[in-house]
Amino acid sequence: MIDTNKVDAYEALVQFLYRAPIGLVQAGLDGTVDMLNPMSSSLLMPLARDGSLDNLFTVLQDVAPQLRDLTAAVDAPSGVVCEGLRVELGDAAAPGAAQVLALSVLKLDGTRLMATVTDATAEVQREQERLARRLRSQARTDALTRMPNREAVLEQLQQMLGRPPLADGGAQHRGFALLFMNCDRFRQVNDALGQAAGDRLLVQIGDRIRATLRPPSDRIDPHAGAGQMAARVGADEFAVVLDGLRSHDDAERVAARLLDALARPHTLDGQDIVIRLSMGLVWSGDAGREAGEMLRDASIAMVEAKRAGGARCVAFETAMRERAARRADIESDLRQALADDQLFVVYQPVVGLRADGATDHAAGVEALVRWRHPVRGVVPPIEFIQVAEESGLIGALGDFVLRRACSDFAAWQRDLGERAPRLLAVNLSRAQLAEPGWPAVVRDVLAQNGMRPDQLQLEVTESLAAQDQQVQQRLHELKAVGVTLALDDFGTGYSSLSSLHQLPVDTVKIDRSFVCQADTSHHHRVLIEATVKVAQSLGMNTVAEGIETEAQAAAVRAQACAKGQGYLFSRPLAAPDLVDWLATR
Ligand code: C2E
Ligand code: MG
Ligand code: MG
Numbered sequence: 181m182i183d184t185n186k187v188d189a190y191e192a193l194v195q196f197l198y199r200a201p202i203g204l205v206q207a208g209l210d211g212t213v214d215m216l217n218p219m220s221s222s223l224l225m226p227l228a229r230d231g232s233l234d235n236l237f238t239v240l241q242d243v244a245p246q247l248r249d250l251t252a253a254v255d256a257p258s259g260v261v262c263e264g265l266r267v268e269l270g271d272a273a274a275p276g277a278a279q280v281l282a283l284s285v286l287k288l289d290g291t292r293l294m295a296t297v298t299d300a301t302a303e304v305q306r307e308q309e310r311l312a313r314r315l316r317s318q319a320r321t322d323a324l325t326r327m328p329n330r331e332a333v334l335e336q337l338q339q340m341l342g343r344p345p346l347a348d349g350g351a352q353h354r355g356f357a358l359l360f361m362n363c364d365r366f367r368q369v370n371d372a373l374g375q376a377a378g379d380r381l382l383v384q385i386g387d388r389i390r391a392t393l394r395p396p397s398d399r400i401d402p403h404a405g406a407g408q409m410a411a412r413v414g415a416d417e418f419a420v421v422l423d424g425l426r427s428h429d430d431a432e433r434v435a436a437r438l439l440d441a442l443a444r445p446h447t448l449d450g451q452d453i454v455i456r457l458s459m460g461l462v463w464s465g466d467a468g469r470e471a472g473e474m475l476r477d478a479s480i481a482m483v484e485a486k487r488a489g490g491a492r493c494v495a496f497e498t499a500m501r502e503r504a505a506r507r508a509d510i511e512s513d514l515r516q517a518l519a520d521d522q523l524f525v526v527y528q529p530v531v532g533l534r535a536d537g538a539t540d541h542a543a544g545v546e547a548l549v550r551w552r553h554p555v556r557g558v559v560p561p562i563e564f565i566q567v568a569e570e571s572g573l574i575g576a577l578g579d580f581v582l583r584r585a586c587s588d589f590a591a592w593q594r595d596l597g598e599r600a601p602r603l604l605a606v607n608l609s610r611a612q613l614a615e616p617g618w619p620a621v622v623r624d625v626l627a628q629n630g631m632r633p634d635q636l637q638l639e640v641t642e643s644l645a646a647q648d649q650q651v652q653q654r655l656h657e658l659k660a661v662g663v664t665l666a667l668d669d670f671g672t673g674y675s676s677l678s679s680l681h682q683l684p685v686d687t688v689k690i691d692r693s694f695v696c697q698a699d700t701s702h703h704h705r706v707l708i709e710a711t712v713k714v715a716q717s718l719g720m721n722t723v724a725e726g727i728e729t730e731a732q733a734a735a736v737r738a739q740a741c742a743k744g745q746g747y748l749f750s751r752p753l754a755a756p757d758l759v760d761w762l763a764t765r
Contacts, residue, residue, distance in 0.1 A: 692726025
């Protein structure tokens with residue numbers, strides 16, 4: 181008797197295998213197909229060259245040639261031949277159908293193989309997308325700080341610049357801003373503490389920027405701010421995108437808070453490090469349409485912040501673009517000027533103001549650089565010294581002035597004897613002091629020209645002399661060479677009479693802005709008098725700069741200022757003219 185229950189169960193199993201959404205194949209150990217369900221024939225058919233699915237190995241020959249060997253390698257009566265083997269159909273794949281199959285083969289016993297085939301196309305696509313996403317985020321992440329990088333900022337800005345204006349418009353219109361920050365004198369940190377410490381400092385700066393932006397109180401509008409981002413965009417450069425701002429003032433408030441937070445010392449290897457940042461700000465309304473332009477405008481404003489002394493934020497204005505382009509022109513022309521000998525040095529007499537009213541014309545001279553530009557004529561230093569400092573050309577420029585001035589000075593000693601100037605003053609810029617070997621250069625130049633060190637005076641501005649330890653140390657090294665130091669433009673910087681004793685200078689040069697009112701303003705006369713008194717008490721010499729009239733000369737003489745310099749005595753002169761000037765006094 182036939183057991184109908186059993187027949188039904190068998191039929192159900194066959195139906196199940198027949199309709200399963202997965203390809204099932206039973207084959208002999210040589211690949212001969214015994215049974216296969218419709219799903220497996222539809223998945224494998226594109227691979228069957230002659231339309232025949234008689235042998236599994238033959239069907240898969242092109243895409244999985246290793247299958248035959250893998251099967252032979254299974255010695256045991258049963259076992260796994262392969263599992264989830266990815267098979268790409270390549271050209272064989274029909275459009276819109278499976279592109280990749282996943283194949284598993286099992287040895288059932290001494291004579292039979294069981295294979296499953298599935299469509300793995302979607303899965304492979306998902307994997308590829310995941311991988312691409314990971315690679316993309318890596319390409320947009322700064323490896324050191326794990327912050328977004330320049331690419332990420334550009335992408336973000338571009339997207340924000342393309343945003344349609346908000347519907348409410350008018351008073352409620354929201355904007356965004358870009359802050360661009362550059363560390364002031366970061367190279368010094370690297371030089372002094374090493375690159376690894378510099379790197380750690382950058383990480384700390386990045387963390388502090390993020391922490392400062394975090395408090396929701398800065399979220400001016402809780403519905404906006406989606407685009408906010410802090411990124412590292414260059415070696416010592418950071419950018420912050422501020423989103424959802426009502427006004428320019430909002431951006432400036434955040435900028436001020438950032439600068440404040442960043443001015444606090446960082447602790448590095450138990451040592452307190454103060455690093456200042458200069459910041460440029462661009463408001464979305466003032467920005468160009470390209471993200472790259474916006475970033476460039478912000479960096480132009482940052483350079484202006486640096487030029488203004490650093491550690492501050494400057495908002496971008498379109499006129500700055502013009503100035504930046506002009507500076508770039510000056511820089512490239514100046515490079516040429518150094519190569520083509522277009523620079524020269526003029527000398528302004530510094531005279532002794534004797535108490536008896538007499539004037540000592542040979543007290544000294546100050547060397548002042550000039551540039552004979554092929555098109556623009558003679559260019560004054562105010563137009564190119566700062567560009568030279570920013571572009572690193574100041575080293576070569578300063579060397580040129582020092583060498584030329586010393587050799588002229590030595591020639592005067594030979595030719596004029598008694599009537600030759602007794603002291604040569606040369607202006608020094610901060611960048612020259614940053615060079616570790618510079619004091620040795622000074623010693624060499626003096627020796628080459630047979631000059632005594634005390635015949636050379638180096639002039640530094642008060643903001644420079646009052647600055648960091650490294651500068652102080654370099655100034656002391658110069659003093660050890662035997663040259664004297666003068667504090668230039670005294671009264672215009674931020675150090676005061678009370679801190680004069682901390683500076684390693686021998687002479688104080690009182691700025692022209694005081695001297696020019698010496699005869700007309702009681703207030704200025706008192707300031708000059710106080711400066712002379714304090715300088716004298718510290719054993720320092722005094723020079724009044726920019727004396728233009730007899731009345732001014734009389735006024736500073738009355739305050740017992742030892743020396744004077746100015747158009748009243750002489751304008752700066754080319755070397756041969758100076759010789760004539762000295763001869764006629
Ligand atoms: P400084 O060192 O304070 O030089 C004095 C400046 O005042 C000179 O301008 C000089 O021509 C000008 N001056 C002198 N007497 C009078 C006067 O009676 N009235 C007026 N109105 N001006 C007077 P200059 O030559 O244009 O130099 C400007 C600044 O450029 C200098 O100021 C100095 O800081 C810098 N500089 C000049 N040469 C060099 C150099 O070789 N290296 C560096 N690093 N800086 C230099
Ligand atoms: Mg000077
Ligand atoms: Mg001066």
